Amino acid sequence: MLQVMTYNTLFGGFDGEDDRRFDLQANIILEADPDILLVQEWKGFLAAGQRRRFSAERRLGRRALVAQAPNTGQNTAILVKPEVEIIGFEEDSAHFHHAAAIAQLRVPSHPEPITVASLHLCPNGPEVQLREAAYLAALADERAHVLIGGDFNSASPHDPEPPLAELPPRFRFRYADGTGRADHRTLAALERAGFVDIGHALDSEATRTVPGASFSRTEFVPFRCDYLLATPLLAAKASDYRVIDDVEAGAASDHYPLVCSFS
Numbered sequence: 001m002l003q004v005m006t007y008n009t010l011f012g013g014f015d016g017e018d019d020r021r022f023d024l025q026a027n028i029i030l031e032a033d034p035d036i037l038l039v040q041e042w043k044g045f046l047a048a049g050q051r052r053r054f055s056a057e058r059r060l061g062r063r064a065l066v067a068q069a070p071n072t073g074q075n076t077a078i079l080v081k082p083e084v085e086i087i088g089f090e091e092d093s094a095h096f097h098h099a100a101a102i103a104q105l106r107v108p109s110h111p112e113p114i115t116v117a118s119l120h121l122c123p124n125g126p127e128v129q130l131r132e133a134a135y136l137a138a139l140a141d142e143r144a145h146v147l148i149g150g151d152f153n154s155a156s157p158h159d160p161e162p163p164l165a166e167l168p169p170r171f172r173f174r175y176a177d178g179t180g181r182a183d184h185r186t187l188a189a190l191e192r193a194g195f196v197d198i199g200h201a202l203d204s205e206a207t208r209t210v211p212g213a214s215f216s217r218t219e220f221v222p223f224r225c226d227y228l229l230a231t232p233l234l235a236a237k238a239s240d241y242r243v244i245d246d247v248e249a250g251a252a253s254d255h256y257p258l259v260c261s262f263s
Contacts, residue, residue: 001262003036006258012052013252026060028248028257032259037078038149040118042074061081063084064077065078065103067093076150085106087104088104089101095135096119097120100117100135110145134189136148137189142233147231148190152186154175154187156187156199157184157187157188160206162221167219171219191229195230196232198230198235201241202260203241208224210225212253228241
C-alpha cells in the first residue's frame with residue numbers, strides 16, 4: 001500500500017525564527033507516515049546553506065526534492081522515504097507563479113513507477129490558474145500512474161458554492177468569476193485533460209481544507225482548496241482519503257493536510 005500526503009505548510013511552519021508550527025507539522029507528518037509527501041510554501045528552506053531543508057530531512061526521515069520558486073520564495077517540494085527510488089526530478093518555475101516539483105519514483109509497495117507533482121497554483125486569479133493548468137495537461141497520460149497534488153487556489157465544480165461574498169473584494173477576486181460565484185474552470189480543465197479528482201470520488205462531504213482553525217480571519221472562507229488528482233489507472237487504486245483537521249492541524253497551518261492510500 002502506497003500512502004501520499006499533500007500539505008501547504010504556510011511558510012514552512014516558521015514565523016520568523018519561531019519554529020513551533022513546524023514542530024506541530026512534523027508530528028502530524030510522522031504520525032501519518034506517508035511514503036510520498038508533497039509540500040508547498042517551503043519558504044527559506046534553500047537559504048543559509050539550505051539548513052532548514054537538511055534539518056527537516058533529518059527530523060522527518062525523508063529525502064527532500066525541492067523546486068525553487070525564484071519569484072516568490074514559496075518553494076514546493078517532494079519528500080520521500082529512504083526506500084523510495086528516485087528515477088528523475090525536475091522543477092518548473094518558468095510556467096508557474098511559484099514552482100512545480102515533478103518526480104518520477106519507484107516505491108517498493110507500488111507495482112508501477114509513479115510520477116508525482118507538488119503544485120501551488122497562483123493566487124492572483126482564475127485566469128492565471130487556468131494558464132498554469134494548461135501546462136499540467138501533458139502529465140495526464142492515461143497509460144501511466146500519475147498523481148498531482150497541492151494547493152490549487154481553486155474551487156471544484158463538484159463542491160457546494162463557497163460563501164465568497166464574505167471575503168473582501170481583493171481576496172474574492174482569487175476564486176470568483178465575473179458574477180462573484182466560484183470559478184471552476186481550473187479544476188474542470190484538469191478533469192477534461194484526464195485527471196480524476198480523488199477527493200470528489202472518495203469524500204462525499206467535500207471536506208474543506210481551508211482555513212485552519214487558528215487562521216479563520218485571513219484570505220479564506222471554508223472550501224476545498226487542496227487536491228490530489230490522479231490518472232484513471234492510479235485513481236482506481238485509491239482508498240482511505242481523508243483531511244487531517246484535528247486541533248493540532250488547525251494550529252499548524254492555514255491549510256489542512258490531506259492523505260490517501262493507493263493499492
